[in-house]
Amino acid sequence: MTDETAKPTEEKVKRPQQVFTLVVEVGRSADDGLPKGATGAALMCYASGVDEAEAVRETVAVLKQADLAPLDVTGYGTLAEREAQGDEIDAEDRALMDRALAENAVIVAQMTPFFDKP
Numbered sequence: 001m002t003d004e005t006a007k008p009t010e011e012k013v014k015r016p017q018q019v020f021t022l023v024v025e026v027g028r029s030a031d032d033g034l035p036k037g038a039t040g041a042a043l044m045c046y047a048s049g050v051d052e053a054e055a056v057r058e059t060v061a062v063l064k065q066a067d068l069a070p071l072d073v074t075g076y077g078t079l080a081e082r083e084a085q086g087d088e089i090d091a092e093d094r095a096l097m098d099r100a101l102a103e104n105a106v107i108v109a110q111m112t113p114f115f116d117k118p
């Protein structure tokens with residue numbers, strides 16, 4: 001007879017949340033709130049997650065709940081990774097990144113609609 005209480009316990013190491021910069025291209029859908037005549041948009045987002053894959057999944061889920069139609073996501077890394085690449089990040093963007101981390105949230109920092117005709 002085995003003793004069930006003698007099982008070795010595995011401690012789960014909690015990985016810290018980080019903020020990732022993502023650019024999400026969205027297409028049109030009903031009630032998406034994009035400007036009339038737009039064919040889609042690019043959204044720059046700051047999203048928290050333990051890794052980039054989680055940040056992408058959460059961002060796509062939030063955008064779908066907002067009646068947007070995510071088509072493609074491009075990741076640009078964490079704040080530290082972006083700084084290491086030479087990106088300049090202003091105080092306003094840093095504040096939005098801090099907010100995304102503090103609230104474990106997805107923050108849409110900028111939306112650029114696409115139009116077929118100028």
